[in-house]
Amino acid sequence: MTVEVTEGRPTEVGGMPVRRSLPQRRRRTVGAWCFVDHFGPADVAEASMLVGPHPHLGLHTVTWVLDGEVVHHDSLGSEQLIKPGQLNLMTAGRGVAHAEETPPGATGALHGLQLWVAQPDATRSGPAAFEHHSALPEAEVGPVVATVLVGELAGVRSPARADSPLVGADLLASEWKYLPVRRTALFLEESLYRGTQWVVFEPNDEPLWAQIRLNIGAFMQNLFRQGVCQGRSPREAYIVKCDRETTTQNDINLGIVNILVGFAPLKPAEFVVIRIQQMAGQVEA
Numbered sequence: 001m002t003v004e005v006t007e008g009r010p011t012e013v014g015g016m017p018v019r020r021s022l023p024q025r026r027r028r029t030v031g032a033w034c035f036v037d038h039f040g041p042a043d044v045a046e047a048s049m050l051v052g053p054h055p056h057l058g059l060h061t062v063t064w065v066l067d068g069e070v071v072h073h074d075s076l077g078s079e080q081l082i083k084p085g086q087l088n089l090m091t092a093g094r095g096v097a098h099a100e101e102t103p104p105g106a107t108g109a110l111h112g113l114q115l116w117v118a119q120p121d122a123t124r125s126g127p128a129a130f131e132h133h134s135a136l137p138e139a140e141v142g143p144v145v146a147t148v149l150v151g152e153l154a155g156v157r158s159p160a161r162a163d164s165p166l167v168g169a170d171l172l173a174s175e176w177k178y179l180p181v182r183r184t185a186l187f188l189e190e191s192l193y194r195g196t197q198w199v200v201f202e203p204n205d206e207p208l209w210a211q212i213r214l215n216i217g218a219f220m221q222n223l224f225r226q227g228v229c230q231g232r233s234p235r236e237a238y239i240v241k242c243d244r245e246t247t248t249q250n251d252i253n254l255g256i257v258n259i260l261v262g263f264a265p266l267k268p269a270e271f272v273v274i275r276i277q278q279m280a281g282q283v284e285a
Contacts, residue, residue: 014051035116068110084233096128
């Protein structure tokens with residue numbers, strides 16, 4: 001088996017930072033997969049999604065959210081909120097228009113993917129359709145746990161429509177499951193401490209705290225994807241808190257920023273909280 005890793009092109013779609021993996025000059029498609037956008041992670045307070053109505057022909061759009069929420073609207077009359085662990089699949093056929101946006105009042109991070117599948121000749125001119133799947137099956141393949149989005153993997157088939165022989169799966173390496181919780185906590189504590197030492201150069205205020213939440217949230221999201229934490233979604237697997245509740249006015253006066261990070265290890269079933277303290281705003285121009 002050959003694994004090909006490609007570097008996504010950075011761009012922006014509907015106000016969201018995106019890395020586009022397909023199409024590329026050297027790789028236009030992967031089977032029927034013809035488009036892959038990896039959006040976020042981004043704090044919706046700074047970069048919410050607002051993709052206005054636009055048409056599609058002859059393809060499926062597959063939306064998979066890793067963190068946060070997105071609302072789908074289309075010309076069929078569909079309006080569907082999608083959350084982590086759920087799948088939206090729209091079939092364009094002879095034509096459909098849709099839009100996507102961050103729901104009003106949303107907070108936290110938004111992170112996910114949208115993929116396009118070219119429909120075969122047999123269905124390309126057929127009627128448009130939309131389907132939502134609130135849960136998807138999982139398959140264990142050696143040390144990997146796979147959520148089967150589209151198609152079939154290891155004898156497990158997704159309920160989502162597939163007009164072509166293809167497979168799409170979200171893979172989580174499970175070797176982390178057997179590491180002691182203490183070792184994981186020590187690794188996190190050291191990584192977070194070293195990874196936040198840059199705050200000494202920044203004013204100790206809300207923009208700094210927001211950047212800390214975003215950076216650590218992306219780090220914890222990556223660990224969640226590797227299977228370090230339990231939970232059906234990032235919100236169940238970890239928390240990142242850095243605001244006026246963790247850093248009081250007295251802390252600000254002393255140049256201290258307090259960061260609280262909690263995670264749910266696979267075993268035992270409990271929530272482990274790590275507190276990190278850094279000095280901020282200590283360098284004068």
